[in-house]
Amino acid sequence: MVERKKKTNNEIIRLKNVAKWYKAGDEIVKAVDGVDIVINKGDFVAIVGPSGSGKSTAMNLVGALDIATKGDIFLDNINIEKLHESDLAQIRGRKIGFVFQTFNLIPTLTALENVTLPMIFQRVPYEERVARAKELLTKVGLDHRLTHLPNMLSGGERQRVAVARALANDPEVILADEPTGNLDTKRGEEVAQMFNKLSDEGKTIILVTHDMYVAKHADRIYKLKDGKIENKSGRK
Amino acid sequence: MLKDFFVLGLNNLKRRKLRSWLTMIGIFIGIAAVVSLMSLGQGLQDYITDEFEKLGSDKIIIQPKGMGPPGSAGGSLILTSKDLKVIENVRGVEWAVGFLIKQGQARVGDESGIGFASGLTPEDRRSLNEIQGWGIIDGRDLKKGDKFKVVVGYNHIYGDIWDKPVRIGSNIEIEGYDFKIVGVMGKIGNPIDDGLLHVDKDILKEVLGVEDEESQIMVKTSPSFDTEEVAETIERKLRKSRGEKEKQETFNVQTSEQLLNTFQNIFAVVQGVLVGIAAISLLVGGIGIMNTMYTSVVERTKEIGTMKAIGAKNSHVLMLFLIESGLLGLVGGLIGVGIGIGLAKGAEYIAGIYIGTPLLQASMSPVIIIGALIFSFVIGTLSGVLPALQASRLKPVDALRYE
Ligand SMILES: Nc1ncnc2c1ncn2[C@@H]1O[C@H](COP(=O)(O)OP(=O)(O)OP(=O)(O)O)[C@@H](O)[C@H]1O
Ligand SMILES: [Mg+2]
Numbered sequence: 048m049v050e051r052k053k054k055t056n057n058e059i060i061r062l063k064n065v066a067k068w069y070k071a072g073d074e075i076v077k078a079v080d081g082v083d084i085v086i087n088k089g090d091f092v093a094i095v096g097p098s099g100s101g102k103s104t105a106m107n108l109v110g111a112l113d114i115a116t117k118g119d120i121f122l123d124n125i126n127i128e129k130l131h132e133s134d135l136a137q138i139r140g141r142k143i144g145f146v147f148q149t150f151n152l153i154p155t156l157t158a159l160e161n162v163t164l165p166m167i168f169q170r171v172p173y174e175e176r177v178a179r180a181k182e183l184l185t186k187v188g189l190d191h192r193l194t195h196l197p198n199m200l201s202g203g204e205r206q207r208v209a210v211a212r213a214l215a216n217d218p219e220v221i222l223a224d225e226p227t228g229n230l231d232t233k234r235g236e237e238v239a240q241m242f243n244k245l246s247d248e249g250k251t252i253i254l255v256t257h258d259m260y261v262a263k264h265a266d267r268i269y270k271l272k273d274g275k276i277e278n279k280s281g282r283k
Numbered sequence: 284m285l286k287d288f289f290v291l292g293l294n295n296l297k298r299r300k301l302r303s304w305l306t307m308i309g310i311f312i313g314i315a316a317v318v319s320l321m322s323l324g325q326g327l328q329d330y331i332t333d334e335f336e337k338l339g340s341d342k343i344i345i346q347p348k349g350m351g352p353p354g355s356a357g358g359s360l361i362l363t364s365k366d367l368k369v370i371e372n373v374r375g376v377e378w379a380v381g382f383l384i385k386q387g388q389a390r391v392g393d394e395s396g397i398g399f400a401s402g403l404t405p406e407d408r409r410s411l412n413e414i415q416g417w418g419i420i421d422g423r424d425l426k427k428g429d430k431f432k433v434v435v436g437y438n439h440i441y442g443d444i445w446d447k448p449v450r451i452g453s454n455i456e457i458e459g460y461d462f463k464i465v466g467v468m469g470k471i472g473n474p475i476d477d478g479l480l481h482v483d484k485d486i487l488k489e490v491l492g493v494e495d496e497e498s499q500i501m502v503k504t505s506p507s508f509d510t511e512e513v514a515e516t517i518e519r520k521l522r523k524s525r526g527e528k529e530k531q532e533t534f535n536v537q538t539s540e541q542l543l544n545t546f547q548n549i550f551a552v553v554q555g556v557l558v559g560i561a562a563i564s565l566l567v568g569g570i571g572i573m574n575t576m577y578t579s580v581v582e583r584t585k586e587i588g589t590m591k592a593i594g595a596k597n598s599h600v601l602m603l604f605l606i607e608s609g610l611l612g613l614v615g616g617l618i619g620v621g622i623g624i625g626l627a628k629g630a631e632y633i634a635g636i637y638i639g640t641p642l643l644q645a646s647m648s649p650v651i652i653i654g655a656l657i658f659s660f661v662i663g664t665l666s667g668v669l670p671a672l673q674a675s676r677l678k679p680v681d682a683l684r685y686e
Contacts, residue, residue: 111681112592133596139679140594147683151589155298156291167287168594212593 057252058117058220060086060109065118066087066274067104069233080274081118086253088219093262094255096271102255105225105271109253110143110222111135123219140168144213150205152197158184158208159193165215168258176215183211187241203234210241220251225262239264284350285602292607295579296614297349306575307615309568311664314619314655315561316561319626321651324554325630326644342539343502343514345521360533362497368526373516380407381497385477390456391445400457400480410503412620416549422451422466429483432645437470438477447478456478458490473642485599488489510538531609565659566616576608576670582627588682596677604671605664612663616656623655 067079079101086092094102107113108120113128119126124274127138139145152161166176184190187207197205207227213221223242227235239261246252246266254265262268270277296303319322347360366386383402403411408425419422424436433455438444441449454461455479471477504513518536527533537545559612580587587600595603627645634643 058432103683107680107683110592111297112683131303134592136594136596139592145592147589147592149685150594153589154584164590165593166601167284168596170284170589216594 050205056059057088059065059088059090059123060084060253061119061121062105062109063119063121065105065108065115065120067101067108067113068116069177070094070196077274079108079115079171082274082276084269084276086250086251089246089249091242091252091264091266092254093265093268094253094271095257095259095262095268095278098257100271101274104274106222106255109220110145122173122209127200136168140165141216142218142220143280144211144215144221146206146209146221146223146226148228150197150202150209152205152208152212154197157196158189158211160199162207162212162215171216179215180211183214184208186214187211201234201252202230203237206230206234206238207241210238214245218250221245222253224255225257226254227256227258232260234262235261285606288599289315289610291603295607296610299579302578303611303614306571307612307618309397309571310565310612310615310659311568311619311622313561313565314616315626316564316605317558318560318620318623318651318655319630319645320554320557322623322627322645322647323630323643324550324557325648325651326364326627326646327373327642328481328550329646330644331546331550332543332640333584335539338539339503340538340540341504341506341510343504343510343517344481344496344537344542345502345517346535346537347499348535355539359577362500362534363495364497365495365641366534367497367500371521372543373520374514375504377408377503377505379502380410381499382407382499383487383493383496384479384498384500385491385493387458387488387491391449391453391479392447394442394445395456395560396450398478398480399475400491401484402482402484407484408481411501417471418469419466420469424462424466425481425483426558429465430486431460432465433457434466434468434481435464436468436477436479436481439464439480440467441470442477443617444478457482460490475579510540514538514541542574547682557579565662567585569612569662571665572611573670574609574628575611576604576667577673579607580674583674583683584677584685587683588678588679591677591679592683600677601671601675604674605667606670608667609660609664612666613656613660614628615663616659620652620655624652626656 050141064084065082066077067078070074083106091209093107096102104113107222108115110269111121115128117130121127122138122142128137130138132176152166156164160175162180163176163185166179171179181193184193187210189207189211192200192204197208200208218235221242223248224243235258241252242254243264252265254261256262268280270279345362345366346361355443362381364381367379370376370379384399385450386397387400389398419434421440422434424430435449435455439455441635448454448677449464451464451467453464456462462480462482468477468479483568487546501515502513504510514536518532521534521536522529522532525533590600624645624647627647631643631645
């Protein structure tokens with residue numbers, strides 16, 4: 048067994064009374080409704096809950112993809128609710144790596160190009176980003192699939208490319224919204240193992256999942272119901 | 284970074300090959316039309332300007348009214364030797380030459396055809412040779428008293444006017460009279476001049492039964508005189524001698540410069556109309572690009588969301604789509620320029636082969652080509668502005684959730 052790194056106590060993400068309400072016709076949908084969470088550097092956190100409980104909504108708020116209706120979200124002590132879109136883009140590009148349920152690879156780009164894309168937006172020079180992308184694809188076991196287009200890859204392989212892409216700019220936080228949702232149990236377990244490994248390397252990971260087997264990999268599990276945290280359970 | 288965006292844009296165009304091609308058709312038809320029309324127009328203009336330069340700016344041309352090829356004016360609208368006399372006596376006229384150019388039937392052996400015959404006196408011919416660059420390349424020129432001798436245009440001997448070989452010493456029948464070929468003119472470059480039969484003026488009148496007529500009179504002004512003033516005097520004197528009222532003249536006096544201007548004005552209008560029509564097709568092409576880009580933005584909504592999630596700023600997305608639509612325009616333009624050059628060269632070739640005219644010369648100036656490419660890129664980019672703005676303003680979550 049690999050020795051788990053000693054958790055430092057400095058926080059990286061803090062949600063303070065965060066809410067996200069949607070107006071659907073006359074009704075107001077409180078997708079997220081008063082959530083307080085603190086996540087420290089290197090934490091591996093899972094969020095579970097029934098469909099429609101607000102998991103993706105909360106994740107998108109943390110990932111600076113969306114603006115909260117109420118409350119503050121601090122990332123590295125910066126209140127991202129107060130930032131402009133171009134600064135948010137910068138944060139998404141540098142500090143966060145996203146992994147989606149549907150892989151979301153760019154279909155016209157090869158595996159290698161997909162992994163280099165986040166680095167293009169950060170103006171990483173060509174040689175450097177290609178070298179880095181190759182390194183990452185090797186790490187996820189796809190060094191023999193560099194020039195494959197997404198539609199020539201299996202689901203498990205696609206998700207591994209997506210993980211490599213999420214790591215491109217060496218972000219502190221990895222956000223994964225049901226990364227195993229479109230994979231069979233075996234492939235799902237492989238991907239979950241990868242998150243384990245990343246956690247061991249010190250990445251902060253937030254993982255949304257339906258699957259309790261996958262959630263078990265995390266240090267801590269938050270259960271969400273109707274936009275509120277129902278309970279929190281530690282692993283150790 | 285910009286280079287990477289170009290690569291990404293090209294990638295996307297290749298991905299939807301058929302649609303990209305269909306979109307580009309709109310642009311390349313327009314560009315091909317503009318390029319071929321402009322290069323042929325430029326060639327024609329170059330040619331005409333060149334001809335007028337050879338003619339020199341000190342010439343005045345007097346023609347019966349009713350524009351048309353020399354010799355086509357009929358009825359009372361003719362110039363006569365009396366008019367020529369009047370003109371010769373105007374102060375400032377160095378020399379005046381009356382041309383007689385008439386259509387007639389020519390025959391060699393059992394072949395026959397309609398051609399133009401020109402009658403000039405030997406002195407007139409000498410005056411003209413010096414300005415038109417007309418010269419004998421084989422045999423000799425006509426001499427005074429050369430009855431039934433003919434100097435033929437270049438194409439009679441070296442061109443395809445006659446199937447049978449025709450050479451110096453052969454006979455050509457003009458309107459039933461046998462003429463002996465004594466000389467050949469050098470190549471002038473247009474089929475009318477190169478097909479002319481030059482005979483003595485008096486003989487031509489006799490053969491064709493023409494009483495007293497000058498198809499056209501050309502004047503050279505003396506060095507110390509102003510060409511335009513001399514032209515005005517000629518007009519006044521001719522009006523008086525022919526008993527005509529101002530503005531109702533049956534003749535036309537123009538300096539070579541005025542003639543060139545007239546040509547260029549007519550020409551600019553014709554070309555403007557043609558290029559304008561072609562420009563409308565470019566507008567339609569631009570709308571095609573806009574349509575394609577809107578479709579593309581909708582189809583790639585999720586992709587746009589993904590790019591924003593991995594760090595693309597609004598400006599990056601804007602740029603990506605602008606470059607993509609610019610490339611649609613540019614690639615369409617490249618193909619259009621290629622086709623345009625092909626069309627122009629084809630027109631030049633066909634005109635050269637079947638009509639033998641050098642008037643249609645495709646002039647491929649870099650200005651036209653580079654201008655067309657820049658223009659097509661700009662059209663593409665402009666057409667992409669609205670779709671690209673729409674793409675860049677998508678909210679990341681909404682784009683990602685889009686199904
Ligand atoms: N743009 C929106 N407009 C209106 N309602 C929305 C919008 N986005 C989400 N919702 C609602 O918010 C609630 C939470 O949605 P969310 O996607 O966060 O659920 P989830 O927990 O991720 O569910 P799942 O497990 O099915 O992915 C749902 O009831 C959903 O209908
Ligand atoms: Mg969800």
